[in-house]
Amino acid sequence: xxxxxxxxxxxxxxxxxxxxxxxxxxxxxxxxxxxxxxxxxxxxxxxxxxxxxxxxxxxxxxxxxxxxxxxxxxxxxxxxxxxxxxxxxxxxxxxxxxxxxxxxxxxxxxxxxxxxxxxxxxxxxxxxxxxxxxxxxxxxxxxxxxxxxxxxxxxxxxxxxxxxxxxxxxxxxxxxxxxxxxxxxxxxxxxxxxxxxxxxxxxxxxxxxxxxxxxxxxxxxxxxxxxxxxxxxxxxxxxxxxxxxx
Numbered sequence: 001x002x003x004x005x006x007x008x009x010x011x012x013x014x015x016x017x018x019x020x021x022x023x024x025x026x027x028x029x030x031x032x033x034x035x036x037x038x039x040x041x042x043x044x045x046x047x048x049x050x051x052x053x054x055x056x057x058x059x060x061x062x063x064x065x066x067x068x069x070x071x072x073x074x075x076x077x078x079x080x081x082x083x084x085x086x087x088x089x090x091x092x093x094x095x096x097x098x099x100x101x102x103x104x105x106x107x108x109x110x111x112x113x114x115x116x117x118x119x120x121x122x123x124x125x126x127x128x129x130x131x132x133x134x135x136x137x138x139x140x141x142x143x144x145x146x147x148x149x150x151x152x153x154x155x156x157x158x159x160x161x162x163x164x165x166x167x168x169x170x171x172x173x174x175x176x177x178x179x180x181x182x183x184x185x186x187x188x189x190x191x192x193x194x195x196x197x198x199x200x201x202x203x204x205x206x207x208x209x210x211x212x213x214x215x216x217x218x219x220x221x222x223x224x225x226x227x228x229x230x231x232x233x234x235x236x237x238x239x240x241x242x243x244x245x246x
Contacts, residue, residue: 004029117132
């Protein structure tokens with residue numbers, strides 16, 4: 001129960017890594033707001049873990065503000081924010097990715113972190129405590145070809161994590177990130193372009209431990225970094241990648 005009496009908001013929590021994090025947080029005693037653009041799926045996870053469902057497009061300031069206001073109103077205060085929601089573009093030459101896809105990737109993967117921080121940091125500063133966890137990617141550390149703008153968005157998130165950590169540390173706010181390798185999530189097919197045994201084998205050949213990340217892997221790492229056990233850890237961008245980035 002390392003997160004007992006903690007209140008957490010997890011974005012993109014209706015599936016994949018976000019659902020794994022929400023489930024683990026609840027198992028460790030946290031009260032969790034499950035945020036997703038898919039209202040029905042968010043409600044299903046919230047019902048499963050005894051949490052609160054909230055629909056939000058994290059790239060829109062009004063919806064992010066409403067998300068955090070509702071979290072504070074419902075739970076009393078927020079201890080943990082996990083910026084997990086993310087999208088990608090399909091693999092392709094960097095010059096062929098549409099402006100629409102580029103804007104969507106940076107709005108969801110990057111602008112959302114800014115919008116959430118702008119709203120929640122004053123709340124954390126008033127309490128002189130708080131934890132932000134950004135879900136970045138090995139793509140921001142060791143980029144693959146043909147996912148150029150997705151890679152760049154995750155590199156942005158890694159740098160944002162470190163600079164946020166330095167600036168907010170005097171206020172008792174910790175900021176860390178996780179860098180998962182590709183996992184069994186709804187984004188996997190988009191990363192690969194198509195899901196075939198041959199393409200899966202090619203992906204797996206780059207991961208020394210020989211398997212994809214699981215939602216449980218991210219949940220376990222997130223629970224530690226957001227717990228008081230990690231009270232001396234900030235600005236860390238930890239690979240959960242089976243050795244992919246070595």
